[in-house]
Amino acid sequence: MATITEVAPASFVKLQLRTAYGPVYRDVSTNPPRESRGDEIPLIDISAIYGDLEARKKLAKEIKHAAENTGFFYIKNHGIPESAIEGALDASKTFFAQPEDKKLLVHKSKGEWYNGFSGKYTAMASPTEGLDYRESFSWRYEPQYDPDPKDPNAVPEEVKPYIRGEQYVWDGTQHLPTFKQGCITYWQECVKLARRLVRIFALALDLPETYFDSLTTYPGSDGVFNFYPAMTPEEASASTDVGLGSHTDLQCFTLLWQDMSGGLQVLNKDGQWIKASPIKDTFVVNIGDYLMRLTNDRMKSTVHRVYNRSTVDRYSMPFFFGFNFNEKCGVLDVCTDETNPAKYEPISCGDWCQLRFAQTDQEGKDSKVDAY
Numbered sequence: 326m327a328t329i330t331e332v333a334p335a336s337f338v339k340l341q342l343r344t345a346y347g348p349v350y351r352d353v354s355t356n357p358p359r360e361s362r363g364d365e366i367p368l369i370d371i372s373a374i375y376g377d378l379e380a381r382k383k384l385a386k387e388i389k390h391a392a393e394n395t396g397f398f399y400i401k402n403h404g405i406p407e408s409a410i411e412g413a414l415d416a417s418k419t420f421f422a423q424p425e426d427k428k429l430l431v432h433k434s435k436g437e438w439y440n441g442f443s444g445k446y447t448a449m450a451s452p453t454e455g456l457d458y459r460e461s462f463s464w465r466y467e468p469q470y471d472p473d474p475k476d477p478n479a480v481p482e483e484v485k486p487y488i489r490g491e492q493y494v495w496d497g498t499q500h501l502p503t504f505k506q507g508c509i510t511y512w513q514e515c516v517k518l519a520r521r522l523v524r525i526f527a528l529a530l531d532l533p534e535t536y537f538d539s540l541t542t543y544p545g546s547d548g549v550f551n552f553y554p555a556m557t558p559e560e561a562s563a564s565t566d567v568g569l570g571s572h573t574d575l576q577c578f579t580l581l582w583q584d585m586s587g588g589l590q591v592l593n594k595d596g597q598w599i600k601a602s603p604i605k606d607t608f609v610v611n612i613g614d615y616l617m618r619l620t621n622d623r624m625k626s627t628v629h630r631v632y633n634r635s636t637v638d639r640y641s642m643p644f645f646f647g648f649n650f651n652e653k654c655g656v657l658d659v660c661t662d663e664t665n666p667a668k669y670e671p672i673s674c675g676d677w678c679q680l681r682f683a684q685t686d687q688e689g690k691d692s693k694v695d696a697y
């Protein structure tokens with residue numbers, strides 16, 4: 326009897342992705358990336374977030390639609406002051422312009438929780454795409470900087486082991502006089518906006534607006550600066566690099582500021598890369614794995630990557646937002662019924678992230694580079 330072997334159609338290639346449970350594969354079209362359409366990555370005016378309840382409910386409908394469709398959308402009138410963005414961008418440019426030995430003062434190997442500097446060609450988000458060309462600097466939640474003031478000495482016992490911020494990132498950047506302030510001011514604005522947005526997500530799920538409030542008192546809130554250095558024209562045409570390989574984000578949602586150089590691409594349902602090209606004065610928002618899990622896959626955490634072989638420097642500043650890392654949450658009741666039972670066990674956002682990091686760390690050790 327003949328054996329039937331499943332093969333992908335000729336115009337598709339297999340892409341390997343890392344997940345908390347090990348590698349998964351997607352068929353990806355070899356067609357060149359195309360511009361996205363407004364029905365795929367909509368531009369949503371979120372000024373209603375600062376308006377009355379009726380306006381917020383209307384906004385929630387728009388966001389729900391985008392979250393359940395591609396899981397990516399742009400936001401405008403977001404309320405993050407231009408000065409906070411400029412301050413962070415200045416901090417980022419100043420940091421990455423330093424000689425390597427200064428950046429190594431805050432290398433991520435100095436900490437426990439993946440804070441600090443990571444150099445180019447030291448990580449590989451997707452094993453199919455090779456080493457990542459980006460450099461990055463990360464910092465995480467510390468109660469003393471929470472814009473909703475917190476007494477650092479009164480952090481609940483169960484939360485303490487899940488605080489991920491580490492002091493060495495500030496100690497090792499003290500010689501840059503406005504660096505820390507640039508990071509923290511931007512981060513605080515992101516935390517404030519994310520706490521408002523999480524209420525819109527509650528409304529989008531037909532829950533009381535404040536439903537998630539108690540889960541975001543010490544939230545997962547990772548600030549990151551990404552830097553994709555310019556290549557010479559020769560390097561750019563010879564390059565086989567990916568800026569940042571294909572991946573999904575881990576927490577509830579990401580607020581991404583990107584400069585105007587371009588390179589962000591999103592994998593749509595048909596396996597086609599579509600460009601999330603920069604739009605001035607907007608952020609890109611995308612759903613992360615944890616929110617997809619809580620909503621029983623109703624909201625979509627979508628694969629994306631940065632692919633730019635550019636002769637100008639590219640900077641981006643993602644902010645990853647999730648629930649308090651200690652709170653164990655299961656699939657929301659509103660997302661299940663008799664014919665659609667919960668697909669996932671309860672887990673905390675902190676443990677969920679750790680699962681992927683532990684997995685990718687191991688893969689990283691096996692392949693002699695850090696995985697993402």
Ligand SMILES: O=C(O)CCC(=O)C(=O)O
Pocket residue numbers: 549551569574581583589629630631640641642643
């Ligand atoms: O640099 C970008 O535009 C995207 C970065 C990203 O996807 C990430 O850091 O997770």
Ligand SMILES: [Fe+2]
Pocket residue numbers: 572573574629
């Ligand atoms: Fe990402």
